[in-house]
Every structure is written in structure tokens, then in C-alpha cells.
Amino acid sequence: MSPVTEKRPQTSAVPGRLDRPRLYVQLADHIARFIEAQGLSPGDRLPPERLLAAELGVSRASLSRALVALEVQGKVEVQHGNGAVVLAPTLQGEKPALSSLWAERDPADLARAREAVMSGLARSAAAHPDRSLRLALLDADGSPVRFSDTWPCVRRLSGPSLLGELDDLLAEAAPVDDSRIAADRLVALARAIVVGDGEAAASACAGLFHL
Structure with a gap:
């Protein structure tokens, strides 16, 4: 009788995917x-x-x-x-806690108010004349990046404004992370801005947050 050889578990022939910073x-x-x-x-x-x-x-x-x-x-x-x-370096804690102004508000109301403000900013971003800068909203494969990366790009494209200051206040009062973003609305928002469709970009902000 031939000796029984123990089978070793098969392993992948290549190492796993290397996570690299963007x-x-x-x-x-x-x-x-x-x-x-x-x-x-x-x-x-x-x-x-x-x-x-x-x-x-x-x-x-x-x-x-x-x-x-x-x-x-x-x-x-x-x-x-x-x-x-x-810019000059800033010290942590230098910025006042503006979110305390709306501490009593329902977070869902704040999120809806922010969506309304974001609509105006998205419309302005879509009107930016430099399409190469608007393309920063999309990844290399044509898909939008995360909200936490996408929205600062929108804000830069829209330029400084009172709406931008309101967005800062609302973002501080009711922070939203990527897990609460409706993926289909983010896709619609990014692509509308890239093609310069202000109305579609503004409409995409409605329902952007999972409330």
C-alpha cells in the first residue's frame, strides 16, 4: 500500500491586492x-x-x-x-463651535435644509467654465468618488458665497458621513456637473442624504 500523503490547502498564486493611496x-x-x-x-x-x-x-x-x-x-x-x-497654520480649537446654534434642531430638518443649500451650490459648480476642473468629480473609470471627496470639489467649483457659508454651518451642525449618502444621487450629481447641466445637478441634491 502506498503511503498516504496529506494534501495541503491550496493557496493563491499571487498576493492580495495592494491598497495604495489615491x-x-x-x-x-x-x-x-x-x-x-x-x-x-x-x-x-x-x-x-x-x-x-x-x-x-x-x-x-x-x-x-x-x-x-x-x-x-x-x-x-x-x-x-x-x-x-x-495659508497660516491654524490651531485646533480656534474655530468656534457654530453647531451649538442649532443644537436643538431635528437632524433630519437640518439635513433637508442643507440639501436645499447644496442645490444652489451644485448649480453654480455646473456653470464653472473649466470642464477639466469639473472632471475632478469623477474617478479614472468615470465613476464619482466618495461624497467626502466629491463635495469639497463642488464647493471649490461654486466659488465663495453666502450659500457656501450656510453649507459650512449646516455641515457642522449635522455632520453626514459617506454611509448616509444615496449612491444613485451622488452619481447623478457628479455627472450633471461634469456635463454642465445646472438644473440636473440641483435636482440631484434632493434626497442625497438617507434621513
Whole structure:
């Protein structure tokens, strides 16, 4: 009788997929290190976006998303006509807790109010003349990125406004994470802005949040 050999469990011939940070995250980190290494001061400007994208070897859409990430971090401010301007470092806790103003409100009411404000911002974003910047709303495969990445891009495209300030107040009073976003509405919002359809973009904001 031949000896019985124990069968070893089969294993995958290749290792699992490597999780890598998105390109715009790497770009944002790279630009932040450049600002520090060059000793840039508050008020200093980064090179124009077209030149910066060419020097870095990336698309303007990827660069735009990286600048949005840096804006969210409070490192730069993208100003119309001036480009990306370096900001002074801010201390945690410096910003007042504006959400306390609406602490007694029903979160669902706040979410509906924010959707109404977002409709106006989405309509303005769709009217932005530079389509290459609007394309930053979509990933390489043509699908929208997460709400937490998409909405800062919308805000940048819409420009500074009273609606933007209201959106900041409502976002602080009733924070919304990606798990509460209606995926089909996010898809409709991103694609409407990319093609420049303001009315469709505004309509997509209705029902964006799972209440």
C-alpha cells in the first residue's frame, strides 16, 4: 500500500491586492512637503495650475482634487485670479463651535435644509467654465468618488458665497458621513456637473442624504 500523503490547502498564486493611496492624496502630501521645504510663507502663491500640473506630470483634474484636499486641511486657499495661496497654520480649537446654534434642531430638518443649500451650490459648480476642473468629480473609470471627496470639489467649483457659508454651518451642525449618502444621487450629481447641466445637478441634491 502506498503511503498516504496529506494534501495541503491550496493557496493563491499571487498576493492580495495592494491598497495604495489615491493619486490626489499623494499629490497633496507632495505639495505640502514642497511648501514646507521651500519655506513658503502665508500669502505666497503656488505656481499656476497648468504649470504645476505639467511639472508634476499629472492631469489638471488630479491636481485640482489635491488642492481641494489641501484646502480642507487649511494649508492653502484657491482664490479666483490668484491661484493657490499658502495659508497660516491654524490651531485646533480656534474655530468656534457654530453647531451649538442649532443644537436643538431635528437632524433630519437640518439635513433637508442643507440639501436645499447644496442645490444652489451644485448649480453654480455646473456653470464653472473649466470642464477639466469639473472632471475632478469623477474617478479614472468615470465613476464619482466618495461624497467626502466629491463635495469639497463642488464647493471649490461654486466659488465663495453666502450659500457656501450656510453649507459650512449646516455641515457642522449635522455632520453626514459617506454611509448616509444615496449612491444613485451622488452619481447623478457628479455627472450633471461634469456635463454642465445646472438644473440636473440641483435636482440631484434632493434626497442625497438617507434621513
